[in-house]
Structures are given as C-alpha cells and as structure tokens.
Amino acid sequence: MPNKKYVCIICPNSCEIDVEYSGKNITKISGQTCKKGEEYTRKEFTSPERGLTTSVPVHGGTIPLVSVKTSKTIPKELIKDAMAEISAARMNAPVKIGDPAIKNILGTGVDIVATKNVPKK
Amino acid sequence: MIRKTVDVAVVGGGPAGLSAALSAKKNGAANVLIIERGENLGGILNQCIHEGFGLESFGVALSGPEYMQRFIDDVEKHRIPYMLDSMVLEVSADKKIIVSSKEGLFEITSKSIILCMGCRERTRGQILTPGTRPAGVYTAGAAQNFINLKGYRIGEKAVILGSGDIGLIMARRLTLEGSKVLAVAEILPYSSGLPRNMAQCLDDYGIPLYLSHTVTEIHGKKRVEAVTLAQVDERFKPIAGTEKKIECDTLLLSVGLVPENELTRKAGILIDEQTAGAVVDEDLQTSIPGIFACGNVLHVHDVVDYVSLEAERAGRSAAEYAQGKEKKPQTIKTTPGEGIRYVLPHQLSADSDVKLSMRVMAPARNVKLILSDGDRVIKTLMKTRVNPAEMIQVTLKKNELAGCKKIIVMLQNAK
Numbered sequence: 001m002p003n004k005k006y007v008c009i010i011c012p013n014s015c016e017i018d019v020e021y022s023g024k025n026i027t028k029i030s031g032q033t034c035k036k037g038e039e040y041t042r043k044e045f046t047s048p049e050r051g052l053t054t055s056v057p058v059h060g061g062t063i064p065l066v067s068v069k070t071s072k073t074i075p076k077e078l079i080k081d082a083m084a085e086i087s088a089a090r091m092n093a094p095v096k097i098g099d100p101a102i103k104n105i106l107g108t109g110v111d112i113v114a115t116k117n118v119p120k121k
Numbered sequence: 122m123i124r125k126t127v128d129v130a131v132v133g134g135g136p137a138g139l140s141a142a143l144s145a146k147k148n149g150a151a152n153v154l155i156i157e158r159g160e161n162l163g164g165i166l167n168q169c170i171h172e173g174f175g176l177e178s179f180g181v182a183l184s185g186p187e188y189m190q191r192f193i194d195d196v197e198k199h200r201i202p203y204m205l206d207s208m209v210l211e212v213s214a215d216k217k218i219i220v221s222s223k224e225g226l227f228e229i230t231s232k233s234i235i236l237c238m239g240c241r242e243r244t245r246g247q248i249l250t251p252g253t254r255p256a257g258v259y260t261a262g263a264a265q266n267f268i269n270l271k272g273y274r275i276g277e278k279a280v281i282l283g284s285g286d287i288g289l290i291m292a293r294r295l296t297l298e299g300s301k302v303l304a305v306a307e308i309l310p311y312s313s314g315l316p317r318n319m320a321q322c323l324d325d326y327g328i329p330l331y332l333s334h335t336v337t338e339i340h341g342k343k344r345v346e347a348v349t350l351a352q353v354d355e356r357f358k359p360i361a362g363t364e365k366k367i368e369c370d371t372l373l374l375s376v377g378l379v380p381e382n383e384l385t386r387k388a389g390i391l392i393d394e395q396t397a398g399a400v401v402d403e404d405l406q407t408s409i410p411g412i413f414a415c416g417n418v419l420h421v422h423d424v425v426d427y428v429s430l431e432a433e434r435a436g437r438s439a440a441e442y443a444q445g446k447e448k449k450p451q452t453i454k455t456t457p458g459e460g461i462r463y464v465l466p467h468q469l470s471a472d473s474d475v476k477l478s479m480r481v482m483a484p485a486r487n488v489k490l491i492l493s494d495g496d497r498v499i500k501t502l503m504k505t506r507v508n509p510a511e512m513i514q515v516t517l518k519k520n521e522l523a524g525c526k527k528i529i530v531m532l533q534n535a536k
Contacts, residue, residue: 008317011176011317054297069184083297115187116167
C-alpha cells in the first residue's frame with residue numbers, strides 16, 4: 001500500500017502522521033494523538049488549506065499597520081492571489097480586533113479580519 | 122527622584138509580565154505595578170502576527186496580538202497600573218528599583234519583585250561570522266519588527282542562517298511579501314525549530330534547508346551582495362571544498378535567544394550558566410528572597426502559553442511573599458543527568474506537587490525519561506520522540522517527592 005508522511009501543524013506537538021492510501025482514498029491513518037490531527041491530515045490529503053496572516057496599512061491610527069488574518073482557512077493554492085488582493089487593502093482607525101479589511105476574499109466566503117486594536121491618533 | 126512604594130513590582134510588560142501581574146493581583150497583592158520599556162504593553166507578541174498562540178491556555182489558535190489583547194484587557198479590568206516608555210536601570214538586593222521615564226527618575230521600593238525581561242536575539246558578533254560589514258544583515262526579530270510593525274521591504278533575495286522558529290516564520294513572511302528566500306542554513310545536523318514550522322513555513326513554499334551548513338563569509342561593501350555557505354563537520358568546522366556562493370541582498374540571523382539578565386546579574390542574583398537565567402526554587406524565587414523570575418528571562422520557552430502559566434506561579438509566590446506568608450524550606454536539589462541540558466526549578470520542597478521544565482541535549486526516538494533520587498527511580502516516562510526545540514514538562518506529586526534529597530533527570534534508550 002502506498003503511504004505518505006505528514007507533520008501536523010495544528011499545535012506545537014507537531015505529530016508525525018502516516019497515511020496509507022489507495023488511489024484517492026485513505027485506508028489507514030496513524031501517529032496522530034488527537035482528533036484535530038486526524039481531521040487535519042484527511043483535509044491535507046485531499047484539499048490542503050491554510051490560514052493566512054499578514055498586515056494592512058491603517059490610516060489615522062496610532063501605529064502604521066494593523067495585523068490581519070483569514071477568518072477561516074482557505075485553499076493553499078489561493079494564498080498567493082489572496083496576498084495580492086490584501087496588498088491593495090487599507091483600513092481606517094479606529095480598528096477593533098475582528099473588523100473586516102476584506103469581505104469574502106476571492107469568493108471563498110472567508111473574510112480578512114483585524115487581529116489588533118488600533119486607536120485613532 | 123520620585124519615590125514610590127508598592128507591594129509587587131513587575132519588570133517587563135510582555136507575556137510573562139502581564140500574566141505575573143494579574144496573578145499577583147488575583148492572589149491578594151493590593152498594590153501591583155508593571156514597568157515596561159516599550160511604548161505599548163504586550164512585548165514581542167505585538168510583532169508575532171502569525172497564528173498558533175493560545176492553544177494550551179484558550180483552546181484556540183490566536184495570533185500574537187490577539188493573545189496579548191486578552192491579557193491587556195484583563196490588566197485594564199483589574200485596574201493594574203503600568204508605566205510605559207520606562208526603563209529599569211537597576212534592581213537592588215534590598216528591592217529598590219531605579220526607573221528612567223518621561224516623568225523623570227523613579228525609585229520604587231517593593232515588597233517583592235518579579236523579573237520578566239524576556240530574552241534577546243544572538244547577533245552576528247556573537248557567532249563571529251567573517252566577512253565585510255554591509256547593510257542587509259538583520260536578526261530575524263529585527264526583520265520581523267521592520268516588516269510587521271513598520272511595513273518596510275527589507276530585501277529582495279534573502280538567505281537565513283539558523284533554523285530557529287523566528288527564522289522559519291520569517292522565511293514564510295518574506296516569501297509572502299514577495300521576497301525570495303534562497304536558503305535556510307543550519308549548523309546543527311537537525312532543525313532547531315518546531316517540526317510544524319518546518320512543514321508550514323519551508324515545505325509549503327519549497328524553501329531548501331541545508332543542515333550541517335553555515336555562512337562562512339558575507340560579501341558586499343555597502344549592501345550584502347552574496348554569502349558563502351559551507352558544510353560543517355561534526356565539530357562545526359567548515360569542510361574545505363564544500364563552499365558555495367549565493368547571490369543575495371539580505372542575510373537573516375536566527376541563531377538563538379539569550380535571557381536578558383543584566384539587571385539580574387547586577388543585583389547579585391545567582392545565575393545558572395546552562396539556562397543563562399536565575400537559579401530558582403519551586404516558587405520561582407531567585408537566590409534573593411522576594412525577587413522572582415519567570416518567562417524567557419528565566420529560560421527560553423518554545424510556546425508562549427507555558428510562559429503565561431509559569432508567570433502565574435511567580436505572581437502567586439510574589440503576592441504571598443508580599444503578604445508575609447511563611448515559606449517552606451526547599452532542600453531537594455534537581456540535577457540534569459545524561460542527555461538533559463537543564464531542569465527547572467533548581468530546588469523543591471516536597472510540600473506540594475511541582476511541575477518540572479526541561480530540555481534534552483539532542484533529538485532522539487524511543488527513549489525513557491527517568492526521574493530518580495540517585496538510588497530509587499521515582500518516575501519513568503516513555504517518549505516516542507524528543508527534540509531540543511521542545512520543552513518537556515513533568516509533574517511530580519507531593520507523595521513522589523517524600524523522602525527525596527535530590528532529583529536527577531536522565532534519558533535512556535528504551536530498547
């Protein structure tokens with residue numbers, strides 16, 4: 001049976017997970033120490049997704065940049081396009097954690113949201 | 122000089138400082154004060170915009186700023202006063218703190234003090250990289266600050282020396298920002314970062330990692346023009362003939378962190394040369410009664426959640442000391458044995474359960490972690506893999522400590 005090895009990125013434990021598969025189906029998963037690890041590996045085998053964190057310029061704030069993240073993971077192959085769209089975004093102070101910088105990025109249903117409070121200058 | 126008196130003074134307003142201050146307050150210290158050098162509370166986590174913080178404490182993966190905001194909100198809620206832009210110049214053994222701030226020079230007298238100054242990056246000077254001294258050589262943390270807090274583009278083509286977590290995180294960050302990361306070189310035969318960061322920061326972006334490699338020369342007059350990489354032997358000496366010159370304009374250094382203990386040493390507090398942090402007992406009290414240490418100033422942690430938890434303990438101890446609570450003698454000494462780099466705390470009381478923190482010397486698989494008192498094995502734990510990048514924590518129960526004079530921790534092959 002062919003197999004693939006994964007390093008789980010969910011938590012610092014970094015479990016090494018072994019997947020046996022035939023065609024597009026997983027036949028055995030081993031090495032994970034929690035349910036999240038198994039979910040991650042199944043997803044990673046079929047359609048890998050990642051969270052994305054970066055920053056966006058903010059107008060009129062006490063600091064020049066606000067950190068942002070994807071509200072949920074997005075398909076790995078969209079990371080580059082998402083970065084291109086985020087690089088054009090701007091926010092206005094005051095910004096609160098959770099405020100959207102971009103809604104529904106690339107039609108994924110996922111928002112780009114602030115992860116820092118930026119008060120007005 | 123402006124004079125002030127408090128119950129618990131906390132030096133540093135980063136992850137350790139805020140958690141320690143909150144814990145001191147919640148454990149009955151009436152008058153707590155946080156002294157922070159920077160413009161904001163939160164310390165280094167303000168620039169750690171990536172995710173993965175808080176899994177242990179909150180059960181969710183947060184970015185650095187989100188993780189810190191939870192503590193900052195709590196500090197505000199409990200009305201704990203803090204001084205910003207305030208540099209502690211001296212901590213003395215009689216628990217007086219000299220602070221330089223915009224309002225002037227302060228002398229703060231405190232019943233107890235918690236040291237939470239964090240750590241610093243090792244620099245080019247500390248690893249003695251030969252070559253010219255052009256612009257474009259940054260520590261990974263300085264690069265992180267420039268990119269994430271100031272929005273600077275720091276370079277187009279980068280090489281990263283050292284595979285510590287900040288270096289790996291920055292490899293991804295530079296790539297996302299449109300720079301090309303040509304190589305990560307690590308002098309050790311294994312990565313010094315967490316495996317998950319190898320996977321999501323290097324493998325995801327096809328960035329090559331050269332193990333047992335180092336930078337033997339930096340080229341360029343005004344700006345970095347290239348670096349020479351070479352393979353090293355088991356004594357970390359470059360092997361002749363393995364050199365390759367890589368054209369780049371930027372070199373990032375992620376070559377380790379050192380606890381920032383200038384104040385600690387000046388106060389005359391005993392330092393463990395292995396951790397480069399204070400020698401502490403299970404209350405996280407240093408060799409000077411009433412002065413406590415926690416977080417990265419005590420020993421460099423892998424995960425911030427463990428910093429917060431350790432700081433809670435220090436905060437509680439500092440509050441108890443300030444309230445004059447009697448302390449149990451701590452006569453059990455801990456010692457790192459075969460395969461273990463360090464064990465903390467250094468002294469235990471056998472009066473309560475205690476959590477030991479330790480790191481191994483080298484990666485290994487299928488090993489036994491053995492805790493003994495020299496004659497008798499107290500606890501054995503099987504580990505399928507251990508890694509110097511990951512801190513190991515083991516809890517010893519009060520009854521397991523009864524009658525022990527010392528605790529030796531060692532690794533043994535399980536087969």
